Amino acid sequence: MAKAEFETPELKEFPEIPAIQVGSMAHSKPFIAKAEFQEDLGFPGELPDDWKDKVIAKMGELLKKYRSLQVYLDSCVKCGACTDKCHYFLGTGDPKNMPVARQDLLRAVYRRYFTFAGKYFPKLVGAVDLTKEVLDDWYSYFHQCSQCRRCSVFCPYGIDTAEVSMAAREILDSIGMGQKYCNEIIGKVYKIGNNLGLPGPALIDTMEGLEEEVKDDTGIDVKYPVDVVGADVLLVTPSADFFAEPHVDGLIGYGKVFHQAGISWTVSSHASEAANFGMFIGSYDNMRKVAMRIREAAIELKVKRIVIGECGHAWRVAYSFLNTLAGPFDFLDPKYPVPQHIVEVTHDLIQRGALNFDKSANDHLRITFHDSCNVARASRMGNMPGGQFKLPREVIKAVANNFFDMAPETIHESTFCCGGGGGLLTDDLMELRVKGAMPRMQALKQVVDDHDVNHLVAICAICKSQFSKTLPYYNFPMHMIGSLHALVSNAIQLGTKE
Amino acid sequence: MSLITTIYTVLFYFATAILIVGVARKIYIFASAPAPLKIPTTPAPTTRSGVVYRLLREVILFESLFKSNKWIWLFGWTFHMAMWAVLARHLRYFMEPVAGLITLIQPIGIYAGFGMLIGLIGLFGRRIFVERIRYISAPSDYLMLLLIIGIAVTGLLMKFVEHTDIVAVKAYTLGLVYFDIQPMPEDPILMVHLASVALLMIIFPISKLLHAPGVFFSPTRNQVDNPREQRHLSPWAAQLESKN
Numbered sequence: 220m221a222k223a224e225f226e227t228p229e230l231k232e233f234p235e236i237p238a239i240q241v242g243s244m245a246h247s248k249p250f251i252a253k254a255e256f257q258e259d260l261g262f263p264g265e266l267p268d269d270w271k272d273k274v275i276a277k278m279g280e281l282l283k284k285y286r287s288l289q290v291y292l293d294s295c296v297k298c299g300a301c302t303d304k305c306h307y308f309l310g311t312g313d314p315k316n317m318p319v320a321r322q323d324l325l326r327a328v329y330r331r332y333f334t335f336a337g338k339y340f341p342k343l344v345g346a347v348d349l350t351k352e353v354l355d356d357w358y359s360y361f362h363q364c365s366q367c368r369r370c371s372v373f374c375p376y377g378i379d380t381a382e383v384s385m386a387a388r389e390i391l392d393s394i395g396m397g398q399k400y401c402n403e404i405i406g407k408v409y410k411i412g413n414n415l416g417l418p419g420p421a422l423i424d425t426m427e428g429l430e431e432e433v434k435d436d437t438g439i440d441v442k443y444p445v446d447v448v449g450a451d452v453l454l455v456t457p458s459a460d461f462f463a464e465p466h467v468d469g470l471i472g473y474g475k476v477f478h479q480a481g482i483s484w485t486v487s488s489h490a491s492e493a494a495n496f497g498m499f500i501g502s503y504d505n506m507r508k509v510a511m512r513i514r515e516a517a518i519e520l521k522v523k524r525i526v527i528g529e530c531g532h533a534w535r536v537a538y539s540f541l542n543t544l545a546g547p548f549d550f551l552d553p554k555y556p557v558p559q560h561i562v563e564v565t566h567d568l569i570q571r572g573a574l575n576f577d578k579s580a581n582d583h584l585r586i587t588f589h590d591s592c593n594v595a596r597a598s599r600m601g602n603m604p605g606g607q608f609k610l611p612r613e614v615i616k617a618v619a620n621n622f623f624d625m626a627p628e629t630i631h632e633s634t635f636c637c638g639g640g641g642g643l644l645t646d647d648l649m650e651l652r653v654k655g656a657m658p659r660m661q662a663l664k665q666v667v668d669d670h671d672v673n674h675l676v677a678i679c680a681i682c683k684s685q686f687s688k689t690l691p692y693y694n695f696p697m698h699m700i701g702s703l704h705a706l707v708s709n710a711i712q713l714g715t716k717e
Numbered sequence: 718m719s720l721i722t723t724i725y726t727v728l729f730y731f732a733t734a735i736l737i738v739g740v741a742r743k744i745y746i747f748a749s750a751p752a753p754l755k756i757p758t759t760p761a762p763t764t765r766s767g768v769v770y771r772l773l774r775e776v777i778l779f780e781s782l783f784k785s786n787k788w789i790w791l792f793g794w795t796f797h798m799a800m801w802a803v804l805a806r807h808l809r810y811f812m813e814p815v816a817g818l819i820t821l822i823q824p825i826g827i828y829a830g831f832g833m834l835i836g837l838i839g840l841f842g843r844r845i846f847v848e849r850i851r852y853i854s855a856p857s858d859y860l861m862l863l864l865i866i867g868i869a870v871t872g873l874l875m876k877f878v879e880h881t882d883i884v885a886v887k888a889y890t891l892g893l894v895y896f897d898i899q900p901m902p903e904d905p906i907l908m909v910h911l912a913s914v915a916l917l918m919i920i921f922p923i924s925k926l927l928h929a930p931g932v933f934f935s936p937t938r939n940q941v942d943n944p945r946e947q948r949h950l951s952p953w954a955a956q957l958e959s960k961n
Contacts, residue, residue, distance in 0.1 A: 236849075238848065239848055239849060239852055282750065283750055284750070284751065284753065284953060285750065285751075285752070285753065286747060286750040286751060286752040286934060286936060287752060287756060287935075287936045287937070288750075289746060289747060289750045290747055290750075290931050290934045290935055290936075291935070293743070293747075293925075293927045293928075293931055294925070294927055294928040294931030294932065294935070295925060295928070296858075296925045296928050297850070297853050297854055297855070297858050297925070298782070298789055298793060298840075298850075299786070299789060299843065299844075299847065299849060299850035299853065300781075300782055300785035300786050300789055301785070302849040302850065302853065303786075303849065304785070314849065314852045314853075317849060317852070317853065319853050320852065320853055323853065334923060335923045336857070336920075336923045336924060340857075342856070343855070343856050343857045343860075344855055344856075344857045344924075345855030345856075345857070368758060368937075371758045371937050372758055372781065372784065373781055373782075373784055373785035373786075374781060374785075375775070375779055375781050375782040375785075375793075375928075375932070376928055376931055376932045376935050376938070377758055377775075377781065377932070377935040377936075377937035377938035378935070378937075379756065379758065379937050382756070503753060503754075503954065503957075504957070507954075507957065538944060538945065539754065539755045539756070539944045540754055540755065540944070541944075542944055542945060542947075542948045542949070543753070543754060543755065543944065543948060543949050543950055543954065546948045547948050556945045556946075557945060558945075595759070596758055596759055597756070597758075597759060598759060599759055599760065599761075599942055602763075604759065604760035604761060604762065604763060604942065605760040607759065607760070608760075632758075632759070632760060633784075
């Protein structure tokens with residue numbers, strides 16, 4: 220791996236709030252989307268001459284469409300509660316990575332053009348004119364927010380910087396300043412069906428390969444079906460699950476669970492991607508279009524249930540938004556929530572005694588669990604608030620003996636983002652990603668030191684990819700990161716139940 | 718009617734009108750902007766009554782702020798709660814006879830003024846001395862605190878140091894309520910106190926003081942976590958559906 224030209228933050232014995240270093244991340248910005256990819260999504264290809272008018276008009280439009288934006292731009296009192304909560308601030312010390320300062324990039328312009336105080340007393344209230352410099356700051360710093368919502372937990376008004384970042388990115392898209400990584404991926408989803416651009420035949424090939432692998436391993440014919448009409452379950456999972464380590468071990472695990480429970484299932488080549496990057500760019504239209512594929516696939520394959528694989532932001536869109544974007548799902552079996560998380564499925568089967576495990580199969584692992592930000596703070600599992608924390612841990616404890624939680628202020632609703640969420644999982648933001656991973660790495664180091672933890676489990680494709688890349692920067696082995704269902708896969712006793 | 722009385726009377730009616738119309742307008746804007754997606758910060762209540770309970774904890778205990786930072790919570794909560802007691806105490810100047818409850822809180826209300834002041838000074842200190850908070854502060858953030866500190870100090874001065882003619886003040890304020898204007902005592906401390914209050918009322922609807930109504934409209938706090946059980950669809954999103 221080519222080490223980039225920046226310093227990996229040092230892991231201190233105790234977490235520290237850094238002193239502010241003005242402008243330390245001003246140089247960080249992702250590549251801009253090429254015109255053709257912008258146009259695929261219905262955005263202009265380049266900055267128009269009248270971009271200022273367009274920005275203000277778009278901002279006005281969004282203020283009317285999103286109560287969150289209007290309320291959040293008006294309500295901040297600059298109390299400072301959020302200033303030490305963002306992992307990007309903790310990792311970089313750049314004050315514009317403090318949630319309130321990030322919001323203020325947009326708020327200052329909102330005040331100047333939409334409020335009495337900002338129109339007549341701009342200096343007094345910190346309102347600024349919209350200039351190219353402001354726009355560049357937006358592009359830079361709204362791509363240093365992973366929409367993880369940690370700030371929203373601690374804000375006395377619940378101000379969610381993710382909402383502000385999404386609005387800012389939507390404004391940027393509307394004037395041709397889209398981000399290459401997100402917008403190219405959304406284009407791929409439309410054209411091919413998934414983020415990785417894996418076409419149908421390759422998908423079938425991959426899944427057949429998995430069947431052979433599991434057969435070799437266990438001697439059991441576990442099916443990994445594609446486009447099977449009439450299956451009970453449509454599994455929609457992040458496309459990383461189809462071939463990359465450590466993701467694919469999770470997919471193998473889902474297949475074994477379904478096999479053992481006798482549930483027929485299939486993936487769809489039309490909706491072979493759980494992630495919905497429409498959310499990252501704040502575009503309701505694109506998010507809806509991406510979500511509709513799942514509905515179409517469910518209808519086409521005549522399934523009874525929809526189950527989502529291990530993926531954080533995808534689970535947010537699925538759990539919180541799918542019913543809104545692509546519902547109602549009255550054509551599915553009303554006995555099951557739509558959609559279900561794979562962890563809910565496995566947990567339920569365990570509760571009902573439908574699965575047998577040999578926990579010693581995971582005895583070589585000393586495990587900790589990373590709560591993925593969007594699962595933790597933007598969704599739920601099961602029928603109780605907080606089920607998203609309880610269920611995955613109960614599944615881990617059902618399949619493994621050695622489990623240790625990280626420090627309480629770094630898990631559950633206070634969990635730190637992996638550093639690569641929200642459309643930032645791209646190599647052109649490597650410095651940001653490494654520095655943003657610092658708070659999680661810090662908490663990990665503590666359980667490694669105290670409990671000899673050697674395995675970090677996550678239920679999100681972004682977390683898994685991000686940690687695979689960033690663990691080595693902090694002198695942890697890359698293979699420390701794994702899928703939750705890989706543990707299930709290790710321990711499950713196939714053929715022991717009917 | 719003296720010039721001072723006239724000026725203050727006009728000022729108070731003007732400030733009251735601005736406060737009521739301005740805040741009502743803003744509440745209308747908050748309420749009429751749709752929330753197209755379910756975005757409660759989870760874990761979130763799964764019932765309406767659970768949400769009411771969450772919001773009550775938020776506005777009475779400042780629960781999220783408590784999770785975040787104990788010092789800001791201590792100063793912020795002390796200031797706000799003391800302010801409510803002080804405001805409640807001041808209701809006695811707008812009623813005759815004074816309601817029993819208001820009489821009851823009178824002793825608390827008097828000393829709460831010090832609570833307000835301590836909280837405000839704490840918040841002001843943090844704004845100056847904590848580097849991160851200094852970075853995010855605009856001039857208006859300091860001035861707002863100074864304005865309220867000014868109100869608290871002049872109020873305490875009148876109560877504990879330089880008594881004003883409180884009977885005359887009450888006659889004047891009751892006169893404002895019943896549109897029967899009485900002369901206002903021309904006491905400089907009182908004049909500063911009342912002018913500051915009027916200024917605060919005027920800037921309320923155009924400033925960050927909008928956090929007061931804002932918190933009730935915050936979707937991350939006021940939404941029920943039930944997206945799978947109940948389909949949530951805003952009017953503009955519903956229109957997209959009829960297009961295809």
